[in-house]
Amino acid sequence: MRRLTITGLALFVLAGAAEAAMSRGFNRLLEAVVRIDVREITFEDGAQRFTGGIGSGVIISADGLILTNAHVASPSAVEISVTLASLERVSARLVGWDHWTDLAVLRLDLDEVRRRKLSFTSADFGDSSELYSGQTVYAVGTPYGLTRTLTRGIISNNNRPFEDKRGVNGYETGLFNTWLQTDAAINPGNSGGPLVTEEGKVIGINSRAYIGAENLGFAIPSNIARRVSTELVLHGTITRSYLGLVPRELQDLEKFYALAVNTGMLVDGVDPGSPAARAGLRPSDVVLTLNGQKLDGRFPEQLPPIQNAIASLPVGSTVRLGVKRGGQTLELSAVTEKLESWVGAEWAFEKWGLSVRKVSRAYARENQLTDDSGVIVLGVQPGYPAAEAGLARGDIITKVGSEPVRELDRLKAIYSNYEAKPEPQLIEAQRNRRISLYVIKP
Amino acid sequence: MNFRRCLSLLLVAVAGVTAVATPLTDLFNERLKSVVAVEFFVQDELERHPVGVQGTVIDTAGTIILPPASILPAVSPGQLKDFKVYQPGSTDAANAVYLGQDPLTGWHFIRVEERLRSQLVPITNYPAIKGDPALSEELWGIGLRNRDESFMPYFLSGRVALITRLPQKTAILGNEVAGPGLPVFNSTGQLAGIAQTSFGQSYLLFSRNQNGNPVLLVNVEESSVVLLADEVLPYLGRIPRSVTGRPIAWLGAYGLQPLDPEVAKLLKLENQSGVVLSDIMEGSPAAAAGLKERDIVLALDGQPLPRLKPDHVVPGFFGQEIVRHQPGDTIALTVLRDGNRQEIKVRLGDEPKLPREAERHYFERLGLTVREFLASDGITQRIKPSEQTGVIAQFVKPGGPVGTAGLQPDDWVREIDGVEIKTYEQALNQLHDIDAGKQRPEVVLLVSRGGETSVLRVKLN
Incomplete structure (x- = not known):
């Protein structure tokens, strides 16, 4: 009985100490967290449609810049409204997004803020490199639409690799950074909200969690968020270099490749037609040096920084790769290209009930297409001409009549001719490299 | 399954009680000599998989044809072991050897040992129906139970619901009429054809956690699909000369896609069809003859490709027409390329090694x-x-x-x-x-x- 009392007392004291520490910076941070409502356009199912989503964000500057996730606010957003801590709603626009790190920057409509005499505070960043496992952190956000929800946990791991080729609304993410892992409860709607220290410093942007698992949440470290947001504000986008090698950790294979410890990164795959392929790099090569710098890629968490080092090179720069192939050592050189997503531009042709996406180079490589010409059918509306013709999701349209369709604009031009003068159109499309013909009739 | 088990027991019971022989009873008993149950093993790396199928006797030399689907395409002849042939109602196993698969019909041929041959009657002994069976005509055939019921034969019948080309002339009946691979007859005992592997049938499945989901069911024991006698009798002589079924003629064009009627109409192809060639293999006869990807084949040796339903039957037809030839034969293809018709002569080659070889x-x-x-x-x-x-x-x-x-x-x-x-x-x-x-x-x-x-x-x- 007595022991119990003491324990209870000790807890009380500890809690009191934590509260005292939190009170200063923490309230200011809470004032900087916002709810974000987004209306966006989608091109699924053969039509242009609008959908809505809810996320979170944090104001990071006095002039109204907001940091959130790329999967909350993307270029397909047509209307973004932000709910401030004062429960006032203000509109915002997208400054830039980067799906590779799942980050987006918005700017509050400052005219509206001034006109309506609203006020807000901004949060301060902490240094994510100083985090340690076990450190107490808090997540703030809008899980399931529950505005201003605060959850608490610890840093479970401060260097988690996590790559998802379709992770941000179908776009690639996580190749160039590691993540903070936390057991602070993170649910849908927490996305874009900050992960903060007891002092209220933003050390991460909450991004994703394993659904159905217990408390396995992931956040983008603030040091990456700072760098990315600065660049997005300056250029609206982030340009990266592409080599086309798929790296893999060397873990346990050092002996097989007869390597000295702490060196090398295994090449698991080489994208066909990529700069790495043209340079002669082959799967199962081991890259020992990159521009003279030794590489250590023995463990999965060491790969994103290496990928980032390649991506950070200027586009068109020459990369020297020191490569071990069997018993021999080679020096290969490749010229980087601009990194592109596998997701191409999208559009809907309403009268045909057809929505499409441009074939990207990455898509062409993945699907072993001869080149990146054509558009992929995203969806067809039942009962509309494209569906009646027999076109289906996944078909690649390469020709209309006798005109090759290399670019999306070509198809848009053909469509506007059709709108002016509807006539049957002979469509050539391929699926699994089988070429079929279809007729779209008015 | 249970239903059919009851049905067959009922048949036996009825036969036992009434014991009145109809003309069909005699025909049924006589034609049992043309059907057999066949068992064999497919030997893979780890184990033997038993296979049970049904076959039809085609000559006095003990040759038996089995349906194309009896053996999967990648299985090599060396993996096929211990062919056993059983007569209906008997557990006496006779040995047989595998002769190979005919590339045109897809039938597998086996030959049973001498001692059983005298007890078998080839289906060529019975007259065949002249022309096609009439719509609504009643046809009948034989089903065989499993080994645990000694391959007991039972009577099945159904009426002709539809006759169509798939691409061979095929009758589809209102219900199952025979075991797949077994012959089908009319009321006077004339041969109507051979039952094929059954088509899948769509059902809606209602259960506690599935609310009317469509499911596809295939009856593997009985079939309502009959390849007509005109498509059977001329090909019974195609006993493979080698276990691999060679020689096999080869064009080297792949991804053959049909033209749907709307496309044919737009291309001004009245009452005929065509196939699009998606892929021409490097070094193949098609490539040597100058065929190109996207060429649309309109005719073979001057004969326009017919319009068949569904559309995808047309590439099947074209593929069979190629296989009818021998390697070294020259065929003439009329192709549509960039809106112009041209004739291309192709000297067919030898099919490259197949997975089973x-x-x-x-x-x-x-x-x-x-x-x-x-x-x-x-x-x-x-x-x-x-x-x-x-x-x-x-x-x-x-x-x-x-x-x-x-x-x-x-x-x-x-x-x-x-x-x-x-x-x-x-x-x-x-x-x-x-x-x-x-x-x-x-x-x-x-x-x-x-x-x-x-x-x-x-x-x-």
Whole structure:
């Protein structure tokens, strides 16, 4: 009985100490967290449609810049409204997004803020490199639409690799950074909200969690968020270099490749037609040096920084790769290209009930297409001409009549001719490299 | 199944009680001599899989045809073991040998041992229906129970619901009329055709957790689909000259796609069809003749391709017309290219090695069967013949060393221990060494799957 009392007392004291520490910076941070409502356009199912989503964000500057996730606010957003801590709603626009790190920057409509005499505070960043496992952190956000929800946990791991080729609304993410892992409860709607220290410093942007698992949440470290947001504000986008090698950790294979410890990164795959392929790099090569710098890629968490080092090179720069192939050592050189997503531009042709996406180079490589010409059918509306013709999701349209369709604009031009003068159109499309013909009739 | 079991028991009971023979009863008993049950094993790396099918006797030499689907395409003749033939109602097994598959009809041919031959009657002994059976005409056939019921024969009948070309003339009946592979007759005992493998039938499944989901059911014991006698009798002489079914004529065009009627209309092709050639294999007869991707074949030897329903029957028709020829024959194709018609003569070649003919070898310690890289693998892996190296994983033992490392059947193995595989023999040599080297802890494979490559580390101990 007595022991119990003491324990209870000790807890009380500890809690009191934590509260005292939190009170200063923490309230200011809470004032900087916002709810974000987004209306966006989608091109699924053969039509242009609008959908809505809810996320979170944090104001990071006095002039109204907001940091959130790329999967909350993307270029397909047509209307973004932000709910401030004062429960006032203000509109915002997208400054830039980067799906590779799942980050987006918005700017509050400052005219509206001034006109309506609203006020807000901004949060301060902490240094994510100083985090340690076990450190107490808090997540703030809008899980399931529950505005201003605060959850608490610890840093479970401060260097988690996590790559998802379709992770941000179908776009690639996580190749160039590691993540903070936390057991602070993170649910849908927490996305874009900050992960903060007891002092209220933003050390991460909450991004994703394993659904159905217990408390396995992931956040983008603030040091990456700072760098990315600065660049997005300056250029609206982030340009990266592409080599086309798929790296893999060397873990346990050092002996097989007869390597000295702490060196090398295994090449698991080489994208066909990529700069790495043209340079002669082959799967199962081991890259020992990159521009003279030794590489250590023995463990999965060491790969994103290496990928980032390649991506950070200027586009068109020459990369020297020191490569071990069997018993021999080679020096290969490749010229980087601009990194592109596998997701191409999208559009809907309403009268045909057809929505499409441009074939990207990455898509062409993945699907072993001869080149990146054509558009992929995203969806067809039942009962509309494209569906009646027999076109289906996944078909690649390469020709209309006798005109090759290399670019999306070509198809848009053909469509506007059709709108002016509807006539049957002979469509050539391929699926699994089988070429079929279809007729779209008015 | 239970329903049919009851039905067959009922039939027996009825026959027992009334014992009034109709003309059909006599015909039924007489024609039982033309049908057999056939059992054999498919031997794979780990076990033998028993297969039970039904066949029809076609001559006095004890030759029996089995439906095309009796044996999967990748199974090599060497894997087929212990063919046994049973007469209806008997458990007396007679031995038989596998003669091969005919590339045109797809039938498998077997020949039963001497002692049973005198008890068998070929279906050619019965007159065939002149022309097609009439719509609504009643046809009947024989079904056979399983081995545990001594392959007991039973009577089935149904009426002709539809006659169509798929591309062969086929009658579809209102209900099951015979076991697949067994003959079907009219009321006077004339041969109407041979029952094919049954079509799938769509049902809606209602259960506690499924609310009217469509399911496809295939009756493997009985069929309502009958290949008509005109499509059977002329081809019974196609007994394979070799167990591989060779010679087989080869064009070398792949991904044949039909034209739908709307497209045909827009291209001003009245009352005929065509096929689009999606892929021309490098070095094939089609390539040598100058055929190109996207060419639309409109006619073969001056005969326009017919319009058949559904559309996808047309490529099947075209493929069969090619296989009717012999390697070395020259055919004339009328093709539409960029809106212009032109005639292209193609000298057909010899079909490249088929999966069932491929050299293969099982490595027990690795739990892996590799087989040589075939022209058909070049199509699926999208690799030009000039760039084809490596071997294909034909079989991966579940839980075996390569299986645990993540190798899957049909993966393309391109390097073993960092050495590029140039030939099948080289792969065999390397794998033999690895299989024999008891001290060796691991092997590293470079593998491609769907265009993506990966390094696999296989632990051997």
